Amino acid sequence: MASISAVRREPTGQEPHGSLRRRIWAARPCYLLMLPGLVLIVMFSFYPLVMSWYYAFFDWSGFEQAKHFVGWQNFRELMGDEYFWKAFGRSAWFAGVATPVELLLSLVVAIVLNDRSLRLAPLFRTLFFVPVVTTTAIVSIVMSMVFSAFNGPANEVLRAFHLTERPVGFLTDPHLVMWTAIGIFVWKWFGQPMIYWLAGLQTIPSELYEAAQVDGAGWWRRSVSITAPLLTPFAVIITLIVLVGNMQVFAFMQALTHGGPYFSTEVMELYIYRTAFGAQGQVSAQRLGYASAAGVLFGLLLIVLAVAQITAVRRLRRGPGTPAESR
Amino acid sequence: MTTPELTARGSRAKMGVPSAGVSRPRPRGRVRRMVTYAILTPIALAWIYPFLWMMSASVRPNGKVFAGLGLFPTKWFFSNYTDAWVDAEMGRYFLNTVVVTFGGVAIVVFTTATMGYVLGRYAFPGRRILVAVLGALVFLPQGYTIIPIFDLIGKLHLDGTLFGIIIAESGQAHIIQLLLYAGYFRQLPKELEESATMDGAGFFTIFVRVFLPLAKPVTATVVILQFIASWNDFLLPLVLTLSQPDLRTLAVAVYSFQGENYTSYAQMNAASTISLLPVVVVFLLLQRYFVEGIAGAVKQ
Numbered sequence: 326m327a328s329i330s331a332v333r334r335e336p337t338g339q340e341p342h343g344s345l346r347r348r349i350w351a352a353r354p355c356y357l358l359m360l361p362g363l364v365l366i367v368m369f370s371f372y373p374l375v376m377s378w379y380y381a382f383f384d385w386s387g388f389e390q391a392k393h394f395v396g397w398q399n400f401r402e403l404m405g406d407e408y409f410w411k412a413f414g415r416s417a418w419f420a421g422v423a424t425p426v427e428l429l430l431s432l433v434v435a436i437v438l439n440d441r442s443l444r445l446a447p448l449f450r451t452l453f454f455v456p457v458v459t460t461t462a463i464v465s466i467v468m469s470m471v472f473s474a475f476n477g478p479a480n481e482v483l484r485a486f487h488l489t490e491r492p493v494g495f496l497t498d499p500h501l502v503m504w505t506a507i508g509i510f511v512w513k514w515f516g517q518p519m520i521y522w523l524a525g526l527q528t529i530p531s532e533l534y535e536a537a538q539v540d541g542a543g544w545w546r547r548s549v550s551i552t553a554p555l556l557t558p559f560a561v562i563i564t565l566i567v568l569v570g571n572m573q574v575f576a577f578m579q580a581l582t583h584g585g586p587y588f589s590t591e592v593m594e595l596y597i598y599r600t601a602f603g604a605q606g607q608v609s610a611q612r613l614g615y616a617s618a619a620g621v622l623f624g625l626l627l628i629v630l631a632v633a634q635i636t637a638v639r640r641l642r643r644g645p646g647t648p649a650e651s652r
Numbered sequence: 653m654t655t656p657e658l659t660a661r662g663s664r665a666k667m668g669v670p671s672a673g674v675s676r677p678r679p680r681g682r683v684r685r686m687v688t689y690a691i692l693t694p695i696a697l698a699w700i701y702p703f704l705w706m707m708s709a710s711v712r713p714n715g716k717v718f719a720g721l722g723l724f725p726t727k728w729f730f731s732n733y734t735d736a737w738v739d740a741e742m743g744r745y746f747l748n749t750v751v752v753t754f755g756g757v758a759i760v761v762f763t764t765a766t767m768g769y770v771l772g773r774y775a776f777p778g779r780r781i782l783v784a785v786l787g788a789l790v791f792l793p794q795g796y797t798i799i800p801i802f803d804l805i806g807k808l809h810l811d812g813t814l815f816g817i818i819i820a821e822s823g824q825a826h827i828i829q830l831l832l833y834a835g836y837f838r839q840l841p842k843e844l845e846e847s848a849t850m851d852g853a854g855f856f857t858i859f860v861r862v863f864l865p866l867a868k869p870v871t872a873t874v875v876i877l878q879f880i881a882s883w884n885d886f887l888l889p890l891v892l893t894l895s896q897p898d899l900r901t902l903a904v905a906v907y908s909f910q911g912e913n914y915t916s917y918a919q920m921n922a923a924s925t926i927s928l929l930p931v932v933v934v935f936l937l938l939q940r941y942f943v944e945g946i947a948g949a950v951k952q
Contacts, residue, residue, distance in 0.1 A: 331696055345777055348776070348777050349776075349777050349778075352774065352776035352777065354855040355774050356776070358766045358767075358769065358770050358855075358859065359767045359770050359771075361762065361763050361766065362762075362764065362766055362767040363767070364731060365751070365759075365763060365819070365822055365823035366786075366789070366823060366825055367803065368818055368823050369797070369801055369804070369819075369823025369824060370789050370792060370797065370824060370825045372785050372800060372911075373796070373798075373799075373800035373804070373806065374792065374796075376804075377797065377799065377800055378801035380800065380803075385889065399735070437688060437692070440688075442681060442685060443685060443688065445689065449692055449696055451697040451936070452699055452700055453696065453699060454943075455700060455703070455932060455935070456699070458880050458884075458885045458931055458932065458935040458942075459703075459883060459884075459928050460883065460886075460903050460927055460928060460931065461886060461903075462886040462904075462906070462907050463902070463903055463906050463907075463924050464702075466907065466910065466920070466924060467705075467706045467921070467924050468702060470709070470718075470920075470921070471705060472691045473718065476718040477718060478701075478705050478718075509933050512699070516808055517946075520943055520946060520947055521946075521947070523947070524946075526945035569790075569791055569793075572793065573793050573794060573795065575794065575795055575886070575887050576884075576886035576903070579907075580886070580910075581885075583905060593684075593795065594793070594795035597795050597798075597799075598795070598798075598887075598891075601799050602891060602894060613799050613803075616799060617799050617800075620795060620796045620798075620799065621796070623793065623795065623796060624793060624796040627793055627796075631791040631931075
């Protein structure tokens with residue numbers, strides 16, 4: 326609070342505690358310095374937030390300027406749109422399956438790699454992290470070749486071990502493709518929660534483990550009594566980050582399957598993109614107003630998720646088990 | 653060269669801390685380590701196999717891309733690279749990506765450093781509201797904002813320019829970067845600006861001459877984070893270049909090859925390698941800052 330005085334003292338030497346207008350005037354260099362960033366955020370985060378709602382009430386192709394106000398018509402139509410609900414369900418299912426798998430696997434590997442006597446741990450961390458930094462869309466394209474039913478390396482492995490006679494249609498079988506996608510997705514992003522878990526694990530002082538070991542506590546006991554409670558606040562945040570990330574899979578899915586075969590991998594973002602901009606090489610389906618309405622409903626779902634998570638974080642932070650913060 | 657190191661712990665891990673275990677051999681620990689390595693090594697190799705396969709396939713003749721699991725082709729066809737670079741115009745898309753990435757990095761570093769400085773060090777009317785709003789923006793999905801952004805770029809007559817892509821990308825709320833700067837600036841001592849004020853420096857001079865140079869480690873993290881984010885971005889450049897194929901970035905270009913009459917798998921792998929290598933190299937060179945940065949953001 327006091328540091329504002331460094332911005333500008335009033336000529337009288339009086340602290341700028343007076344009226345709101347005076348305090349705003351005193352802080353004008355602050356506002357000025359933030360101006361470029363604020364302008365961009367207003368233009369490209371705030372304005373779209375508001376405008377999505379606005380567009381959602383119009384019938385608008387995006388080609389012509391003319392928009393027809395249709396009220397709640399778009400929303401009503403969405404309620405009866407089979408493709409919308411299926412896409413919605415697929416997004417939820419995708420995130421619902423991928424998130425726990427990703428979180429658990431990465432936690433196990435993080436615990437293994439957190440062992441300081443493991444000299445090569447940094448090398449393994451690097452290898453596991455490389456898929457995270459690579460371009461999602463391009464990784465998806467490479468993976469669509471790796472999992473190709475026509476002699477892709479994945480099928481070659483199965484054949485080399487005589488596990489299958491006929492090539493498996495990892496990406497062409499509508500019943501299998503979603504599982505393949507989840508598997509590849511977990512591979513791609515696994516390294517990110519791994520680093521988060523490691524960050525969390527390293528806030529736990531090693532003296533705690535040493536003391537417990539002296540007291541005769543085994544590995545399991547130490548995990549349950551030290552690691553788990555101290556990691557809980559991190560777990561909530563990491564779950565939130567991963568969950569929200571797993572709802573945003575456009576680049577990954579579009580490049581891997583284009584939503585196919587037969588719409589079997591069309592998740593929410595792909596549905597919005599297809600309704601708004603048409604499928605690849607096909608521009609007839611442009612309905613920006615309708616797509617905006619779908620986006621608004623999708624955004625609402627994410628906000629509900631986020632609010633629920635934040636409430637959970639608050640609860641946990643207020644609780645007694647947060648020695649990590651007192652450090 | 654030393655082994656690539658990836659550690660949130662930073663330099664402490666490098667020391668290796670030879671503790672009691674060295675003087676007194678503990679066979680159980682060694683056995684456990686060996687078992688761990690024996691399990692981890694094949695997994696890690698399988699983990700990066702897709703990248704190795706991609707590089708291997710990029711130097712094969714097109715007909716031999718899907719031929720067995722071996723990674724070493726008998727003959728090396730580097731012509732795939734020249735074909736991709738020249739005929740498929742990967743050179744042009746590479747340049748587009750470089751421009752978009754550097755533009756994005758410059759703007760994001762500037763806006764997050766200035767906002768982070770003010771939010772981290774000063775109390776001003778409206779600060780709490782601003783922090784709350786920025787926090788909420790973390791959850792704003794790109795799929796939600798893309799239609800208004802597409803429309804806005806058109807209204808500003810920035811469609812058909814790389815600048816349009818850069819500015820749309822820079823305008824997304826970069827909350828993690830902002831938090832990193834705010835957190836760093838907050839913990840710097842107050843005496844810094846007091847003594848600078850004594851020397852007659854004003855508000856902006858203090859920021860540019862005193863605080864910004866001190867924040868070099870954060871700037872390094874933000875640069876890498878944003879480099880990777882911009883280089884990898886897909887939805888924005890895809891939508892904004894729908895009618896302007898010349899402005900495609902690498903990700904969009906390789907994606908578009910699929911739909912066009914460009915079906916050479918070998919060249920596709922060459923193009924993919926061209927697109928992936930720079931970002932992997934940047935990461936491997938600067939991974940310590942990067943990992944410390946994202947780990948630090950989580951710890952906050």
